Amino acid sequence: MKAVAMPTVSRVAVCGGTHGNELAGVYLVRERLKRRADGTEPVSVVTVMSNPRAVQLCVRYVETDLNRCFTRATLSAPVSETSPYEMIRSQELNALLGPKGSAQAVDLLCDLHNTTANTGLCLITYSDCDWICLHICKHLQARTNTSCAGKAMHKSMEIGPQPHSVVRSVIFSAMQEGVQLMMDWICQFNSGGFSTTNPCRNLFAVCVFMNIDYPRDSETHVITAAVHPNLQDRDFCLLHPGDPMFLSFSGETLRYKGKEALYPFFINEGAYYEKGIALSLARKRRVEIPSVRSETLR
Amino acid sequence: MKAVAMPTVSRVAVCGGTHGNELAGVYLVRERLKRRADGTEPVSVVTVMSNPRAVQLCVRYVETDLNRCFTRATLSAPVSETSPYEMIRSQELNALLGPKGSAQAVDLLCDLHNTTANTGLCLITYSDCDWICLHICKHLQARTNTSCAGKAMHKSMEIGPQPHSVVRSVIFSAMQEGVQLMMDWICQFNSGGFSTTNPCRNLFAVCVFMNIDYPRDSETHVITAAVHPNLQDRDFCLLHPGDPMFLSFSGETLRYKGKEALYPFFINEGAYYEKGIALSLARKRRVEIPSVRSETLR
Structure with a gap:
């Protein structure tokens, strides 16, 4: 090519x-x-x-x-x-x-x-x-x-x-x-x-599929759980259905209920609490990049 | 006793x-x-x-x-x-x-x-x-x-x-x-x-001896160095004279010039930038605590 x-x-x-x-x-x-x-x-x-x-x-x-x-x-x-x-x-x-x-x-x-x-x-x-x-x-x-x-x-x-x-x-x-x-x-x-x-x-990139919010109290909307210790800091490591996702402040483990293994990132980003995002889940995709050359030289 | x-x-x-x-x-x-x-x-x-x-x-x-x-x-x-x-x-x-x-x-x-x-x-x-x-x-x-x-x-x-x-x-x-x-x-x-x-x-505690500020530009007072990677996250680990303390943004290592080995803590605390504190240095001291009992029982 x-x-x-x-x-x-x-x-x-x-x-x-x-x-x-x-x-x-x-x-x-x-x-x-x-x-x-x-x-x-x-x-x-x-x-x-x-x-x-x-x-x-x-x-x-x-x-x-x-x-x-x-x-x-x-x-x-x-x-x-x-x-x-x-x-x-x-x-x-x-x-x-x-x-x-x-x-x-x-x-x-x-x-x-x-x-x-x-x-x-x-x-x-x-x-x-x-x-x-x-x-x-x-x-x-x-x-x-x-x-x-x-x-x-x-x-x-x-x-x-x-x-x-x-x-x-x-x-x-x-x-x-x-x-x-x-x-x-x-x-x-x-x-x-x-x-x-x-x-x-070929470049492997991830594309956001969905954002996940923190579990919240249905009345006050106050966050009731933190990102699970098993998931915290594991950005770009595949998350499988059933894997722990949050640990509630009362000690209950909440699991990832999706059917598809996805790549989590921006896990527990401080500025996204106000946006209602605890993490993003992404699909990996292969992007083909053609060879490029600068125009001026030809 | x-x-x-x-x-x-x-x-x-x-x-x-x-x-x-x-x-x-x-x-x-x-x-x-x-x-x-x-x-x-x-x-x-x-x-x-x-x-x-x-x-x-x-x-x-x-x-x-x-x-x-x-x-x-x-x-x-x-x-x-x-x-x-x-x-x-x-x-x-x-x-x-x-x-x-x-x-x-x-x-x-x-x-x-x-x-x-x-x-x-x-x-x-x-x-x-x-x-x-x-x-x-x-x-x-x-x-x-x-x-x-x-x-x-x-x-x-x-x-x-x-x-x-x-x-x-x-x-x-x-x-x-x-x-x-x-x-x-x-x-x-x-x-x-x-x-x-x-x-x-006996309890071993540390007592603040001095606070150290970030290196700053003499005119603008803007910070010119971050805590050195060798010191970052090593709270309560003894810092010896000559140990790296800061790494300037232009790549220069700045060393601890004190004569006494001391215990650093609150290293790179975010809220202390405005207070002019990059870390505290402390001496260890032994505190003797007498046995205690509650009064009401005698």
Whole structure:
């Protein structure tokens, strides 16, 4: 199969602090901003602190979740002084890095996140056909213990476990390495270095099938059980029908009642309590990625 | 040595949610409140959600840290509608469980906390001479992996590691077991069951010697290093002069420069970033606890 010709990736955005209390991304962006570009970089990278007010307060968001503001509707809605801060900020970021979907937009945006779940390094992408992102994921998988979850030239890099409002050195370093490996791949791709070493590949990714909420009191909706110790921290390990899923605060084991073995992830993520998600369950799928080459060299 | 006669412990308070995002204590208190007392309990226990507004919002505190409001000055200060919520709440709690230091006060107050540090089960008490608390600590040490840190009939039970705004089942269970073991000791003490089995004992506790802040930028005061991977999660393991302490975000190892080997704890606790504490360093000390017996039986 012939390599598919694709435009070079000439403008990249690295964003951290989209959630202000996910500190590995916050400190990585600060560190990058200290080192001024000297004009010799092979790729133009814009480094952005996405939600500076939330970072300042060390909270996920100030008024509304910035990460849910990048819909076309929100990006084009009229704003006033009374609009939520994150809605205004999403339009600022769209002007800086977009407009989303336009020719002026950056070619690739890497948004840095942390999770309290034991996901390791996990790339989240939103399309089966975004071959650049999928090749980068494959590149990272070969060099680190990276998972890929699929749900555009926009990908999130999630790393855990790390409590929110805390930075752990090993998580910071893993994120730094992930960003560096991504940059390495982009440089090689742009320079044509992959014309032979970048064959058609299979990537195993997981695709969300359903979200599971915590067991709750039917009247008060208060959570009545925690994730079972046998499941806690076992992100991306197959969960079989009948396996323990929750342990209630009164000591009762609640089991997975589905009929299909699935892959759990984002297990016990702190920020998802308010969203009613204890974990996501996913199916594994094989994605075929064609060989790619950069257009400019032919 | 003859056993020291002490009053029975007839009124106990179990408090959770003093910090509203430390969820093991929050759920333990909720679970206890569901089970109504049936009048047959050997000890009168009052169970209290200390900071319900912070619990509702899942934050450490709403306006000011409730755990710093129990000074005599704050408890006796005049309050108005504009006073910080936690200042008003501390006076309500003092009316309910105190007044602090008076004969009407509860005999023992156990305040449930979580930490992102890997402390395991750790009891914090504020006096060398609070023999009831120290005996309870010894009782727990013999049955679980409990540490004791010394700084009146008030003790904090800290358990970690657990991210704030998250409840982990094993941490919840360890806290539940800790409270149960405390109650067991109190019942045995009250019934005179310790007259022979409760000899003079030595307890090893750690006493805070100094707090260490994160390395910071001299101009911006922004943190420039994380706790070193060799030190992270090694609470209560001796730190020697020259041992790695921090790893800067640019990759430089910073070492412990003290001349004395000390015991680190509360390593990388999320809530202490704002207090300028990366870890506490403590000296170990041996505390002699005399045998005690309850007064009413003689």
